[in-house]
Amino acid sequence: MTNDEILHQSQVVCDGLSVEENNLWREILTHAGNRWSLGIIHSLGVGGKLRHAELSRRMKGITQRMLTRTLRQLERDGLVTRHDMGKVPPRVEYELTDLGMGFLLQMTPLWTWVVENNEGFLESRERFDARPVTPPKRY
Numbered sequence: 618m619t620n621d622e623i624l625h626q627s628q629v630v631c632d633g634l635s636v637e638e639n640n641l642w643r644e645i646l647t648h649a650g651n652r653w654s655l656g657i658i659h660s661l662g663v664g665g666k667l668r669h670a671e672l673s674r675r676m677k678g679i680t681q682r683m684l685t686r687t688l689r690q691l692e693r694d695g696l697v698t699r700h701d702m703g704k705v706p707p708r709v710e711y712e713l714t715d716l717g718m719g720f721l722l723q724m725t726p727l728w729t730w731v732v733e734n735n736e737g738f739l740e741s742r743e744r745f746d747a748r749p750v751t752p753p754k755r756y
Contacts, residue, residue: 662721
């Protein structure tokens with residue numbers, strides 16, 4: 618499929634969305650741009666069922682509050698499932714759903730593309746940062 622055909626197909630899909638569907642896909646795609654969501658999805662995809670503490674260890678720098686909040690958002694959107702073992706002290710495990718695994722598999726080509734183009738991004742940043750700073754115009 619050519620680039621023009623892909624862009625046309627994308628536009629057709631977007632044009633067919635209702636306002637509610639448009640808002641939903643924007644909310645779901647925020648997971649794709651959220652480092653914590655992506656890290657959790659990746660950890661569960663690679664590690665299988667994991668407890669909260671294990672996810673916390675794998676997610677360097679995440680606070681307990683942010684981990685809990687992100688897990689709840691992912692669970693709400695059907696990407697993660699929470700298994701409460703009903704024990705004292707509480708034992709809870711998290712796992713990707715089929716929907717979550719599909720999300721992970723769709724993200725993998727994007728991650729691969731970013732890694733493969735890493736040098737180009739760095740070169741572009743260096744060129745941009747080397748430009749002289751122009752003060753904003755005052756009208």
